Amino acid sequence: MNLELLNHVSAFIWQEADMLDHGDFDAWLALWAEKGTYIIPIDPNETDFENTLNYAYDDHHMRKLRVQRLIGGESISTSPRARTVRALSRFRVLGEEDGVVTVRCAQNLREFRKDVLKHYTADITFQLKREGECFKIQRKLIQLINSTDTLAGIGYIL
Amino acid sequence: MTNLIETVNLASSPADLVLHDRVHTSLYTDARLFDEELEKVFYSTWIWVAHASEIPDNGSYKSTYIGKQPVIVVRDRKKDVHVLLNRCRHRGATVCEHKKGKTNSFVCPYHGWSYALDGSLRGVPHPESYADCLDKGELPLVSLRVEQYNGMIFATFKDDIEPLVDFLGPAKKWIDLFMKQGAGYGVKVSGEHRFRFPGNWKIQLENTTDAYHFPLVHKSFLSSVDEQTLELFDFVKGPGYVEDLGNGHSVMVMIPDLVDLEANLDLPIPERFEALADELRAEGIEEEQVRRIVRAVGGSGFNLNLFPNVACSMAFFRVLQPVSVNETEIHHAVITMDGGPAVANRYRLRLHEHFQGPMGFGTPDDSEAWERVQKGAQAGTDLWIMLNRGLPGEKESEDGLISDVSAETGMRAAYQQWKKMMSA
Ligand code: FES
Ligand SMILES: [Fe+2]
Numbered sequence: 355m356n357l358e359l360l361n362h363v364s365a366f367i368w369q370e371a372d373m374l375d376h377g378d379f380d381a382w383l384a385l386w387a388e389k390g391t392y393i394i395p396i397d398p399n400e401t402d403f404e405n406t407l408n409y410a411y412d413d414h415h416m417r418k419l420r421v422q423r424l425i426g427g428e429s430i431s432t433s434p435r436a437r438t439v440r441a442l443s444r445f446r447v448l449g450e451e452d453g454v455v456t457v458r459c460a461q462n463l464r465e466f467r468k469d470v471l472k473h474y475t476a477d478i479t480f481q482l483k484r485e486g487e488c489f490k491i492q493r494k495l496i497q498l499i500n501s502t503d504t505l506a507g508i509g510y511i512l
Numbered sequence: 513m514t515n516l517i518e519t520v521n522l523a524s525s526p527a528d529l530v531l532h533d534r535v536h537t538s539l540y541t542d543a544r545l546f547d548e549e550l551e552k553v554f555y556s557t558w559i560w561v562a563h564a565s566e567i568p569d570n571g572s573y574k575s576t577y578i579g580k581q582p583v584i585v586v587r588d589r590k591k592d593v594h595v596l597l598n599r600c601r602h603r604g605a606t607v608c609e610h611k612k613g614k615t616n617s618f619v620c621p622y623h624g625w626s627y628a629l630d631g632s633l634r635g636v637p638h639p640e641s642y643a644d645c646l647d648k649g650e651l652p653l654v655s656l657r658v659e660q661y662n663g664m665i666f667a668t669f670k671d672d673i674e675p676l677v678d679f680l681g682p683a684k685k686w687i688d689l690f691m692k693q694g695a696g697y698g699v700k701v702s703g704e705h706r707f708r709f710p711g712n713w714k715i716q717l718e719n720t721t722d723a724y725h726f727p728l729v730h731k732s733f734l735s736s737v738d739e740q741t742l743e744l745f746d747f748v749k750g751p752g753y754v755e756d757l758g759n760g761h762s763v764m765v766m767i768p769d770l771v772d773l774e775a776n777l778d779l780p781i782p783e784r785f786e787a788l789a790d791e792l793r794a795e796g797i798e799e800e801q802v803r804r805i806v807r808a809v810g811g812s813g814f815n816l817n818l819f820p821n822v823a824c825s826m827a828f829f830r831v832l833q834p835v836s837v838n839e840t841e842i843h844h845a846v847i848t849m850d851g852g853p854a855v856a857n858r859y860r861l862r863l864h865e866h867f868q869g870p871m872g873f874g875t876p877d878d879s880e881a882w883e884r885v886q887k888g889a890q891a892g893t894d895l896w897i898m899l900n901r902g903l904p905g906e907k908e909s910e911d912g913l914i915s916d917v918s919a920e921t922g923m924r925a926a927y928q929q930w931k932k933m934m935s936a
Contacts, residue, residue, distance in 0.1 A: 394871060396703060405854060407703030407846050407861050409871045416866070419736040423873055429732035431876035502611065504706040504841055507876030 356447065363457045363482060364445045366489050371440045371461075374511050379421040382511075383414075387483055387490040392417055394496045394512060409501070409508075420511060432509040436467035442478070453484040454492060461496075463512065472506065475499050526934035530927045533900035539930075540712040540889045540897075546837035552933050553820050554579030554834065558659070558666040558679050560822035561585045561595055563829060565663065565700040565850060566612065571629060574612045577833050578667065583656070584608050584618070585665060588629035595658050595667035596631045601651040618653070631655045662687050663699060664822075682911035683761040686816045690824040692773040695808035696801070698850030701829065702861070705844045705869030709879045711886035713820075713834040714930075716842060719878060720815050720823040720830060721754055721764040721922025723747060724901065729881050733873040736866075740783050752813075752917030754902070755909055760819025760929025762922030770813025777803045785809065791855045805852065809859050817922055819929050828864060838886055844868040844875070899923050 373382040386392075394409040403411055412420060427433050444460040458479045465472045477497045482489035496512050498505070526545065529536035539545060559578045562585040566574050573586035575598060582598035584607075598606045600620040607618040607627060617634060619626040624637040631653035639646060656667040659676035661684060666676050677684065691699050709716075719725070727734065727748055734742055747766040754764045765771060769779075777800060781789050785806045792802045811827025823830040829845040846864040848857040867874035902919020915921045 396705075405858060405861070407705070408865055409705070409869050411862060411865055419873070423732045423736065426732060426735060428735055429873075429877050430729065431880040432732070504708045505870040506707060506709070507879045508870045509876050512871075 359447055359450075359455065360445060363447060363455055363480070363489070364459075366482065367442055367445070367457070367459060367478075367480060370491070371442050375438050375440060377425075377435070379425065383417060383421060385489075385491050386414065386417065387492045388414055390414070390491050390493060392494050392496075394498065394501075396501050398497055398501060403495075409505075410512075424510060429509065431507050434467065436465045436510045438463055438465050438510055440464075448479075455482045455484070455489070456480070457482065465508075465510070467509070474508075474512065476512065527931055530931040531896075532924070533903060534896040534898050535927050537889045537892070537895050537897060539714060540886060541837065543837045546712075546834070548934065549930075550579040550834070552936060553930065555581075555669045556933060556936075557670070557673065557820065558668050558676050559820070560664060560818065560829075560831060561667050562665045563663055563699070563701045563845070564593075564660065564665060565698065567593065569614065571614045571616060572612075573608065573615060573629075575608050575610065578656075578669075579834060582606060583667070584653075585667075586629050592630070593658055593660065593665055594630050595656040595665075596627075597654040597656070599653070600625055601633065601653065602636075607653070627653050662691055679759055680761070680818070681759055682757045683759075683763070683816060683818060686757070686763050686814065687824060689772060689814075690812050690816060693808040693811055693827060693847060694849055695773070695805045695852065695856075697852040700848050700850035701845045702848040702857070703846055705846075705864075705872070705875070706841065707870045707875065707879065708835065708839060708841045709882050710839055711882045712838060712889075713832050713840040714926075715882045715885050716832050716840055717817070717820065717926055718923045719882065720817040720825060721762050722918075722920075723752070723754075723764055723766060724918040724920075725878075725881065729877045730874050732877065733867060736873055738784055744782075748918050750917060753914055754917060754919045754921040755914045756912035756921050756925035758912050758925075760926045761817060762925045763814055763816045764917065764922055765814040766917060767813030770807070770810070773807045773812060774804065777807065781806055782810070785859070788856060788859050792853055795853060795855075797853065805849070805856050808849065809856050809863070811863075817926065819926055827860060828868065899927065 370385055392410060392412040393403050395403055396407060400406050423429055424432050440461055440463040442459050442461050446458050448456040448458055458477060461476045461478050463474045479495040480491060481493040483492045529539055561576055562574050567585060567587045570587055570589050573584050575584050584596045584598050586594050588594060598608055600607050602623055602625050605620055605622040607620045617626050617628055626635045628634050633648040633651045656669055657671055658667045661676055661680055734745060744767060751768055752765045754762060756762050789802050789806050792805060816824040821832050827847055831843040833841040835841055846861060848860050869875055899920040902915035902921055906913055906915040906921060913921055
């Protein structure tokens with residue numbers, strides 16, 4: 355097991371999580387490769403995300419809009435913004451090809467907004483492109499364990 | 513003799529709770545009314561259960577609910593559609609727990625009774641213990657009355673109500689217009705967003721023909737689109753209208769230019785669809801068909817509300833399912849072109865993701881507003897929900913009543929039907 359790589363990707367992913375929980379969105383947007391995709395599918399067995407319906411299938415433009423919606427104060431479901439704490443763990447490097455590391459981990463996210471506490475659990479698979487000493491996110495795939503069930507409105511970035 | 517069991521009576525009869533221009537708040541909050549609605553509305557009229565494309569082949573099925581009763585919508589070997597109560601005739605277990613799929617039969621997992629696609633009981637394991645007393649012909653899955661209009665499948669528990677086409681009445685022509693978004697291909701449901709909100713089902717029923725809320729609740733969505741699209745969605749001051757179509761159905765025309773997707777094909781292609789048009793042309797599709805597809809991708813310029821549980825809304829079906837007096841489940845089923853160009857369908861999917869669903873830029877804000885209605889409805893016990901917007905300008909039309917685009921005509925239509933059914 356390449357512990358150095360495992361450490362490296364875990365540190366990167368924890369940093370991403372911290373940015374989202376603490377609203378550091380400019381820094382978060384800068385973590386992405388220009389052509390990176392942010393995907394939250396519905397069907398856990400789906401692999402053709404482009405040609406199927408997802409909860410989110412964001413390119414760079416949509417990610418920026420999503421951030422804008424979060425901070426813009428125009429949406430009654432995102433203001434007040436939900437407070438979130440996400441715990442990521444169980445990192446496993448699945449492989450590396452052409453400078454792209456694929457790593458899977460578990461995410462437990464707690465959300466509190468107005469007077470309700472909610473909980474979302476997901477598998478997350480990152481494709482991280484090496485860029486010098488660091489990484490850029492080429493793909494973030496969020497597979498909620500209850501994606502086929504009814505969800506409530508999610509006004510933040512998972 | 514004194515009655516030991518207190519008889520439960522509604523303070524007022526349902527008819528007293530619906531006036532011409534307002535309804536009583538207890539319509540959102542009274543659990544006894546909710547139970548009565550299940551009986552008198554959901555189990556007494558035509559309820560939308562599926563679009564034909566969701567069960568395309570022999571053996572394709574979908575499980576869903578009518579009111580609170582689980583049902584299976586299934587296509588049999590002869591391509592006929594059945595709506596079966598999802599309940600084994602032995603001791604009552606559900607025979608299907610998948611949301612959709614394909615099968616030859618439904619086998620109950622408890623003791624193995626098996627049913628054919630039309631619901632008939634085919635086999636019972638170890639029948640010897642019944643000697644000759646078990647008549648399989650008497651114990652099929654209970655089958656409801658089913659009728660279809662232009663791909664929309666409805667079912668009812670009632671054998672004596674009017675045929676579906678009579679129930680739909682003038683709404684039929686709007687369904688036909690809505691299906692033009694197939695652009696000559698078939699209309700196909702390609703997945704759905706499901707979510708729940710803590711509020712009464714009628715709050716969402718009202719919303720489908722409520723243009724009044726759009727610029728406010730969907731401000732953040734409007735900020736996320738280009739100038740041209742923004743203009744298109746600025747319909748509240750526009751020439752659109754709402755029309756009561758009878759039997760609780762109504763239509764809200766937001767963008768009159770987009771009522772008939774096959775008219776005015778020579779209008780300029782909107783900027784946001786220029787790249788799509790180019791890709792379609794590059795695939796060798798003829799200009800006329802390119803324009804037809806591009807217009808279809810944006811969806812129809814109207815919302816058609818069919819009482820009580822389905823709407824044909826721009827480019828998707830909106831289905832509501834009552835869960836309890838203060839909880840409702842909503843499905844937003846996306847529509848694509850069956851066999852149409854993949855690039856056009858991708859546009860459709862991305863547009864749907866942009867607005868709909870738990871992570872869309874529109875739905876969560878609607879949901880928050882509806883949640884607030886339910887919460888606010890707890891304040892004061894004798895207050896009314898106002899539905900008088902657009903009354904002064906309301907006129908008789910060929911099909912019913914018509915008023916301006918942000919009038920509450922559609923809601924008044926729905927509540928009059930509610931009143932009629934609840935008083936029956
Ligand atoms: S309950 Fe279905 S076979 Fe017994
Ligand atoms: Fe809305």
